[in-house]
Amino acid sequence: RKEVEQDPGPFNVPEGATVAFNCTYSNSASQSFFWYRQDCRKEPKLLMSVYSSGNEDGRFTAQLNRASQYISLLIRDSKLSDSATYLCVVNKLGGGADGLTFGKGTHLIIQP
Amino acid sequence: DAMVIQNPRYQVTQFGKPVTLSCSQTLNHNVMYWYQQKSSQAPKLLFHYYDKDFNNEADTPDNFQSRRPNTSFCFLDIRSPGLGDAAMYLCATSRRPGTSSYEQYFGPGTRLTVT
Numbered sequence: 001r002k003e004v005e006q007d008p009g010p011f012n013v014p015e016g017a018t019v020a021f022n023c024t025y026s027n028s029a030s031q032s033f034f035w036y037r038q039d040c041r042k043e044p045k046l047l048m049s050v051y052s053s054g055n056e057d058g059r060f061t062a063q064l065n066r067a068s069q070y071i072s073l074l075i076r077d078s079k080l081s082d083s084a085t086y087l088c089v090v091n092k093l094g095g096g097a098d099g100l101t102f103g104k105g106t107h108l109i110i111q112p
Numbered sequence: 113d114a115m116v117i118q119n120p121r122y123q124v125t126q127f128g129k130p131v132t133l134s135c136s137q138t139l140n141h142n143v144m145y146w147y148q149q150k151s152s153q154a155p156k157l158l159f160h161y162y163d164k165d166f167n168n169e170a171d172t173p174d175n176f177q178s179r180r181p182n183t184s185f186c187f188l189d190i191r192s193p194g195l196g197d198a199a200m201y202l203c204a205t206s207r208r209p210g211t212s213s214y215e216q217y218f219g220p221g222t223r224l225t226v227t
Contacts, residue, residue: 034215043202043218044155099145100216102154
């Protein structure tokens with residue numbers, strides 16, 4: 001099983017729709033979870049951290065399910081500018097400065 | 113207000129010719145990371161420094177080395193670049209562990225071409 005798995009997509013979604021991605025991770029000791037956004041030929045940028053209780057930031061909602069080892073990202077009222085690759089990211093080990101393990105990303109295309 | 117700076121943004125080198133990529137940060141973060149990202153793939157961690165302590169990933173080729181002369185700077189040296197080393201190289205920083213978040217701040221990357 002890959003360390004972090006995502007559906008690569010692409011997800012083609014009409015503007016204004018709601019879209020959701022899931023991501024599974026293999027290391028049950030992982031403690032930190034993030035969603036990063038990466039635009040074409042640019043560096044990854046932190047979109048949001050994912051907390052155990054779930055968290056919301058505007059149109060974006062992230063949830064963590066430790067029992068099933070997956071995290072999710074929900075985007076409501078999608079905008080054209082949301083088109084990007086969304087990377088699911090997990091700490092490599094249980095904690096510490098061990099770097100991050102990235103999923104390959106889910107490619108999202110918002111269509112007018 | 114640049115926080116993580118990478119130079120150069122684009123680098124062309126010849127097969128087998130040593131090349132050095134540079135990263136600097138103004139965040140005073142303790143940890144600095146180097147990732148390699150090839151087209152349509154996830155960023156892959158090569159190594160990181162936690163202060164002066166170097167931590168190499170098990171599958172990072174010996175061809176890749178790193179130096180961190182001080183808190184602000186970190187270098188990636190590729191001793192003998194091969195065609196397969198063409199990629200985007202991303203530098204990132206984070207605060208020391210023990211904080212509630214390990215979020216990393218990425219530089220804009222250096223795109224390396226090997227001819």
